[in-house]
Amino acid sequence: MITQKYNKSELYDRVVERHGIFENSYDFMVFLAVMGYRENRRITSEYLGNDGMSGEIGVDNLKKNELYRTVMACLAFQETNDPTALVNERKQAKILAQYAAGGLEIAEQEFGTVAGDPTDAVVNYIRSAQDEDINPSGELGKIVSSFDEEMMQDN
Numbered sequence: 001m002i003t004q005k006y007n008k009s010e011l012y013d014r015v016v017e018r019h020g021i022f023e024n025s026y027d028f029m030v031f032l033a034v035m036g037y038r039e040n041r042r043i044t045s046e047y048l049g050n051d052g053m054s055g056e057i058g059v060d061n062l063k064k065n066e067l068y069r070t071v072m073a074c075l076a077f078q079e080t081n082d083p084t085a086l087v088n089e090r091k092q093a094k095i096l097a098q099y100a101a102g103g104l105e106i107a108e109q110e111f112g113t114v115a116g117d118p119t120d121a122v123v124n125y126i127r128s129a130q131d132e133d134i135n136p137s138g139e140l141g142k143i144v145s146s147f148d149e150e151m152m153q154d155n
Helices: 010-018 025-038 059-063 066-080 089-111 119-133 138-154
Strands: 003-007 054-058
Touching: 003 089, 010 025, 010 089, 025 054, 025 059, 025 066, 025 089, 054 059, 059 066, 059 089, 066 089, 089 119
Parallel strands: none
Antiparallel strands: 003 054
């Protein structure tokens, strides 16, 4: 089984464990990777976390979800422009973790300091991203729409 270390801050616990905004850490990780990609923020050094700020995720958990597999493959190909990245799970997981680290920096700024439940702040970020993009397209647009629809049902 392939695993990938990643930068895991307290925000992961808040949005997954405490407030249930995301069902699993890997759901939040993919969301963060999309944020990182959207904002062109990829952390290539220190993306693994350090001193208690590191997590490890089984790539099999990501591969079970067709959309997540697609996102991983697309990010890896987009970053490397190498067709073999479309099937190289280690490369995909590494690039996903790097974009997720970049997305985590953004998330910490956008909704990491919110006292209490950050659900509204996450939804507001998604809405503002949609407003900026007008009509997101492609697989990344589907991800944004998917998260938006799920979160709107809870509000």
